[in-house]
Amino acid sequence: MFSLHILKIFLFVVLLAATALFVPRTWLPLSLQSRYAAWFGEPSYEPPPGSQKVAIQQAEPFCPDLHPEWRKKQEIEGVSIDESLACTPDNPWAIAAFVKGTNNVSMDTLMKSGLAADAVIMGEDKDGDGDPDAVTIKLEVVELNGRSPDIPEVIPAFFIAPGIQPGLWVFAPKIAGMATKNADTVEANEMLRAPSPVIRVEQGDTVQVVLENTHYFPHTIHFHGVDHPYSHHEGHGNDGVPEANELPVMPGESRAYEFSQLAQAAMHTGHGEVDPGKRRVFTLAPRHPGTMFYHCHVQPQHHIHMGLQGMFVVEENRPNNWVQTLNIGAGHVRHPSVAVREKYVREYDLHFQDIDSQLNDLIKSTNDPRVLEKRMNRQYNITKRSANYFLLNGHSFPYTFRDSLVVVEPNEKVKLRVLASGEDGVSLHPHGHKVKITHYDGVEHNPQAQITRDVIWLSMAQRVDLELNTTNDGLHGTGEGVWFLHDHKERAFTTDGMHPGGSASAIVYRSYLDHQGWPKLQGVDWSLFFTPQYYRREIPVWTTYDPTGMFGEPDTTTLRLGRFVLSGFLIGAFLGGFVVFQLLLRKRG
């Protein structure tokens, strides 16, 4: 009996030792691995796995070049429209309608603009200085990349970068017709995009902004920094704050905001109770010019970051000053104001924002507004927010290169209006240049004390006006080229952590642009950046640096797997054999 026990233990030890031989060396602790060589000699060379072959998708065309004829300098309805060398320039007919008013252009221009006839209504020239002194601007609230109960895709589709479609809400000009480009696509109409359009008005004009809430949630507009009375002359609120000033504009309702001296004089106090269904107007007559900001003030911690935010520019009063009331997608201003043209050759609007897709993508999760109310207002928690998408003018790199390049020529002064409306602030850095800060928050900085620097910090909601001087003097400029212009907060140079991405754009000299407005680059091939795969982290980032696969991904899928399976099987078989043996012994006993 006793000897049988000894035999069993002996057998067990032998089996265990035999099993151990099948354990791959890499499974052993590091200390044992080094002794392994001492005990058994150096194992022979086994080639490490080769680099995986990644099937790289066909890249999108860098520049789709949809409207080459839109780039040239032209005159429509008597409105001069500057040349725009960008790959995707703004629709010149829309620009003409924004300058003249949709009530003052021909049917042909209106149709080509895609706008509703009452989108921008220009009033009379009351002071006889050659330009209108009243304007009514209608804004709708549009959801991009929203949920549909009929199709699995989100609609209307708007991509900030290849394959990337965060949910967005934007203020949009009042269009005519469909929200998509046509009946056969889910792609958003070109007018419906991020960011909300830049609003441009003339100092002293009577401005009415009518919010037509086409969306399914309540909204308002707050005009941050813009001279406006607290109450509308009809009595309702004019400051956009539901908790202090006005009832929110409910779905299907509209309200006008006003900016006017008249409104100031006739101003009422009170809470602005308004009969349901009555049209409400927000009116302003801004006395002070400058770069300001507008945004929704209902649940601002969500609605601003959903995209209900835009730049508001009050241009200095001048005779014959027809300003471009809206700038779709921000970027190049193709019909700058008289005052801007006095000092600058070109003007660009640069709107930086950031997105936490955990908030923005909630709209893709449900079609029931009550469920969304809960998920957004009560379950999402902004204090745990971490932004993962960074936008310049509604796009992330490389799409920023299609419509938000700062195109310049040597020896020019260029005006940049910059708004940082994200939760993170922006540390803006132009390569190859130092720029002068002329205005903070729409107020001119003391001309004697204006500073020139190459990192400009913009706090949240802050605006700066910058003077970019392209003189090659070693200080303001260092010569022609394709100079990156980016937020030096490094995460903002990524798209969900993948570089290059985020809000990066460039200052590009005209001599460095090809006929499609694409920069002549001399670095690495950009094809990867135009595939959704790259931003899904499926491609080793240095793939194009070296065709031999020096930094490819080791292929661990085939041979290695086989070996592990074999080892596992043998170990299992030995241990199983031992158990069976044990059972047989017991039966006999």
Added chain:
Amino acid sequence: MRWVVLFVCFLLMPVRISTAQRATEDVAPAGSGHEHHEHHGMQMDMDGMVMNENYDQLPRDCDKIAGEQTITVRAGRKYAQQFNGAIFAYDQHEWDVAPCTKVTVTLENEDMVRHQWMLHGLPRYLHPEGMFHVEVNGRGSKTGTFITPGAKKTYLVHCDVAQHMEKGMKAQLKVGGGSGNLPSIPGITAARYPETYAGATGGWKASVLLVLVLGLGLAVRGLRRWG
């Protein structure tokens, strides 16, 4: 892109001279022009537009215009109240019309924002992109006419302002009895991708799990007895 399509539509459509309608824009600054715009195949003014009308071109499968029918559609937030989770709706979400009939649609918009009555699937040789649509820019109404083809068919009607169809403004027009129902029509058919209203709380998940285990247990017991 869009204007190219629209331009093609102008070329294809007969010229329509519509009676001038005075706009009633009540927020426009005094003195601003209220022009009435007219164009080939469409009417557009401050109040809205009617696109791709057809009041005299016979669809190929019709011998003659068999009759005339009028539809009045009311649109607005208030009509969504009867549908939980909807925000915008029409007063009716289904209409029956006869084949080869001249149909005149009046859209009465009771909201202060843009709404549409947009019909899809008409013959493309008569209607660019197969569409006919009436659009009203705010409170007010617009009227337009089209001719139904001869075949039995159910046509999609919706408002294509972003999220309006998704939030309730989806309907169907049945010609000659139609060819079945479309999905997600308020009060008529279920959504193709319905809401689950699930996963909101952990308790919900736990109770489903509990019931699942109980069910399995009972099944096993029952099978044993039977066996």
